[in-house]
Structure formats: C-alpha cells, structure tokens
Amino acid sequence: MSTIDVKVSAIEQVTPLVKHFTFVKEDGTVFPAFSGGSHVVISLNIGGRIHRNPYSLMGSPEDTSAYHISVRRQERSRGGSVYMHENVTVGMPFKITYPVNLFSLAKKARKHILIAGGIGITPFMSQIADLERLGADYELHYAFRAPEHGAFAERLKKTCGNKLHCYVDSLGERLDLSVLMGNQPLGTHLYVCGPNPMVVSVFEVARNFGWPENHIHSEQFLAPPIGEPFKIQLARSKKEILVPAEMSMLEAIEAAGVEADFLCRGGACGRCELQILETDGALLHNDHFLTDAEKASGKKIMPCVSRAKCERLLLDI
Amino acid sequence: MERGYWIRSKPVYTSLVWHDKATSHLLVAQGDGGMAVLKIFQLMHPKQPITVLYACNLNSKDYAKTLKKVVPEGLQILNSEEDVLLTLNNILPNMSMGMRLYVAGSEGFIWAASECAKKFGIEDTDIMKELTGTLARSVYCVHCKATTHDITTNIGKCCGCERMLFVRDHFSRRLGAYMGLMVDAESPGILPEIEEIYP
Numbered sequence: 192m193s194t195i196d197v198k199v200s201a202i203e204q205v206t207p208l209v210k211h212f213t214f215v216k217e218d219g220t221v222f223p224a225f226s227g228g229s230h231v232v233i234s235l236n237i238g239g240r241i242h243r244n245p246y247s248l249m250g251s252p253e254d255t256s257a258y259h260i261s262v263r264r265q266e267r268s269r270g271g272s273v274y275m276h277e278n279v280t281v282g283m284p285f286k287i288t289y290p291v292n293l294f295s296l297a298k299k300a301r302k303h304i305l306i307a308g309g310i311g312i313t314p315f316m317s318q319i320a321d322l323e324r325l326g327a328d329y330e331l332h333y334a335f336r337a338p339e340h341g342a343f344a345e346r347l348k349k350t351c352g353n354k355l356h357c358y359v360d361s362l363g364e365r366l367d368l369s370v371l372m373g374n375q376p377l378g379t380h381l382y383v384c385g386p387n388p389m390v391v392s393v394f395e396v397a398r399n400f401g402w403p404e405n406h407i408h409s410e411q412f413l414a415p416p417i418g419e420p421f422k423i424q425l426a427r428s429k430k431e432i433l434v435p436a437e438m439s440m441l442e443a444i445e446a447a448g449v450e451a452d453f454l455c456r457g458g459a460c461g462r463c464e465l466q467i468l469e470t471d472g473a474l475l476h477n478d479h480f481l482t483d484a485e486k487a488s489g490k491k492i493m494p495c496v497s498r499a500k501c502e503r504l505l506l507d508i
Numbered sequence: 509m510e511r512g513y514w515i516r517s518k519p520v521y522t523s524l525v526w527h528d529k530a531t532s533h534l535l536v537a538q539g540d541g542g543m544a545v546l547k548i549f550q551l552m553h554p555k556q557p558i559t560v561l562y563a564c565n566l567n568s569k570d571y572a573k574t575l576k577k578v579v580p581e582g583l584q585i586l587n588s589e590e591d592v593l594l595t596l597n598n599i600l601p602n603m604s605m606g607m608r609l610y611v612a613g614s615e616g617f618i619w620a621a622s623e624c625a626k627k628f629g630i631e632d633t634d635i636m637k638e639l640t641g642t643l644a645r646s647v648y649c650v651h652c653k654a655t656t657h658d659i660t661t662n663i664g665k666c667c668g669c670e671r672m673l674f675v676r677d678h679f680s681r682r683l684g685a686y687m688g689l690m691v692d693a694e695s696p697g698i699l700p701e702i703e704e705i706y707p
Contacts, residue, residue: 299626299629299631300629301628301629372605372606373531373604373606374604375604375605376604376605376629377600377601377603377604377605377607377628377629377630378605378628378629378630379605379629398529399529400529400531400605400606401527401529401530401531401605401606401607401608402605402606403631403633403634405631405633405634406605406634
C-alpha cells in the first residue's frame, strides 16, 4: 500500500488525555485533498514491531499544507497511543497512508445531526469545515466527561456558534436523544462517533423513532484487543503462524511477510476480510462489519480486530 | 428471457406492510393501488397518525367508497394522479423523520411519487412500494430522449422519433423508465414478433 512520508511539525497538549499532532510532508509539498470524515493509518515502530493505527483527519479539508490528528491516551491498550503521547517529538518522521473516507457526509441530506462523545469529536472537526463551507443545515451535539476534557469546545464555539450543543457529564448535563430524534425534518441524517454504549443507544433510539437505517451513520475504530495466542495457517502462502497475545492476526500475517489488504484496521471497513477454509475452534469476532449471520456462519473473519481460540484456522491467503 | 438473468437496476416491488416503528404513516395510491391500501388495513389499523391520498383512474375499479369505510383517519380522495402527487408535494414539508411512506399503483405512478419524495430527502429504498394493476412500462428512447408511457409489448413505437424500440430491463429510477433501443438498426424494417408481455 502506498504511503506518504511525513514529519511532525507541532504537538499540542489539548486536554489532560488528548494530544494534537500536526504533520507536514517530508518533501515540503502539499498533501492530497480529502473530504470531511476521512482518516489515515499511521505506522509506528514500537520496539521493532510495526503498529498501524487509524486516526481521523481533523483539519479543514481546504487546508492541504498540513494534516492534523488527535490522539487520546489509552492506558489499557497495546501501546500505540501511549507511544504517541510519550515518545513522539517534533521533527520525527512517519509513514502514513493516503486518506480514506469511511464516514462521509450524506450528500443528499437536508439536515445533518452530529453526535460526538469525547475523542469521537475528531472526524466531525473536518466534516464541520465542509458543512460550514456548503452552508448546510446542521447541529453538533458534543458530550464529554468534565470541562477540562472538552478538547475542542472553545474552537468549535467560534466555528459553529449556536449550532454547537455541549453536554458536560460532571455538571450533570445529558443529551436527551428522544427529544433530539423525535422531531427532525424529513431528510435528516444522523452521525455518531464515540464510546460504544453511546453509539448503541443512538442507533436504538433512532430505530425506535422510525428512522431508516441508511439515515444513521457511525464510525468506530476498534483497537485490536489483547487475547490468548493462537495458531493460523495460510493456505495460499503455505505458512503457519503463531498470533501472539498482543498482536492482531493482520499484524502477525504482515510480520510473516505476507501482503494482506487493509484500510481502516479497526473493524469498520471490511477491506481485510478473509475466507476461512477450515477451523477446529471458536472464532472471536470483534468487528462492526460482518452481519450477525455472517459471524455465525464461520466462513469469514476480519483479521484486523478478530481472534480465535483454536489450534487450526486455515485462511485463504 | 434467459433463465437466471437479472439486472440490478430492475426495481423490486413487494406487498405493503406497516413499519412497526414508524411515528406516522403516509400512504399514496392510484387506481388499483386502492386494493393494496385495503390489504394493508386488513393487517392492522396502526396506532400512529395516518394519511392516505387516493385517486382512481379510468382503467381501474374505484376503491374510494370502500376506503372511506376502512381508513380510520386522514383519507383524501382526489380527482387524478396529478392531484395526488401535488398534494403529496404540499404535505411532505410538514412531516418529520419517523414518517414512513407507502406507494401503490402503476410503475409510472410509483416513481413519480418517489421523485417527489426525493426532493424532501426520502430515498426510494425507504419507500414501501407495491405494483398494482398493470405491468405496463414507461420507455425512455436512448436516441431521441423522449419517454413513451404505457408500453405493454416487447417492442414499442417511440412517441418522439417513431423508431421501433426494444424494451430492455435496464431501469432508471430518476426517469421512472426502462431503456428503449432501436430494434431494427442493423436491418431496417425487419422486426421480431411483437408480443404483449407487460399487460
């Protein structure tokens, strides 16, 4: 997969847990254009092992002189975000993928409602730049834990004015989804990005108010979970690999020198889907892409986030 | 037609069934679509607010009288298909998300209603559609770009350029019409047998 050589040009501590990184291209030229909601995958070499983490681009799509991402420090994770917070300094070089948009605005929508929880605000930062430019009708509902965690509330207030609605959990402020969804004009589209319980309840309330599925959009990148080690066999490459506890199947396949397709690396896009030819164990599906029926069929797996409990898992790669 | 042959653009129509989570229901029907409305009310009279717009046409039975007895509220009997579409256009701005739209009638009517709903951000996949009365097709001439309505045969004459058009299965949702191609371009005047297949 082709990549772009970049270096860090600025780092800003936005909240106690969130850092904002600005990248420019190594060769000083401008970046490819992107649309609001796009993300890039950044490669991190942590102790000789390559981590590839997806992050939403949060700058304005009109500004291609730099790319901006924000990273929330996740303590109980495999170390990508901690590395970004503790080891990355201005001037460091990285390779990033070209931007991909799995969370684009619905072009035909007559109104947009954006719902963000915590760091879930990042894809909306670039979308808002698009919505403002288009003069579109929108509302941004931004919920966060405490005043000091409202990473971009001040900046958003300037851009969005009274279209921004903040809900600070520590002050007892709550977003009432029923009021929000009970009375919206026809042609409204809903977008949610945030912690899983928030996404689940937004979908549930929208469905209960009769909203069609294709008017509800979400983006959740999952970090590959840590699990038990297991063995996989690659049918076409004729290899057997051990997937260690802290590595995803996709990373283990890549580390074995086998080229695998991928886009989001977070269980959202479906690009890395692999066919299962044989297995003697249980599949632990963690993605948001496969339907429940597909997961139950045991024929497909998303190696970016899913795992297995088995001795044998023969994959068609 | 070749068995197993299927074109993705060809619309799929079903029987009308209530969306159980809808916050209100809007049904629009023309001609024999009146029967589809009666059928869905046989299933249930939903609790949520209901609006029904209906006009009969010359080729169909008039279901207005029965509808007046069955539909519990919000029934408007209109004089023509055009009036139904006009009324639809007038009431959609007052509707909210959660309203579900149901359309029953000829194919031309279904897609005219869908085009109207599209202006208000309703996608055709979210409209429940039942084809009633006739399989007659609207055909879009790829040569002169005229649309000829109510073609019931495999080959029909274009109302714009008078070419004889072979009626294909490729369907345009925007135009509400199937693609029509000159059938005797290679051998002028030599036509395959013309048969009624869309009665």
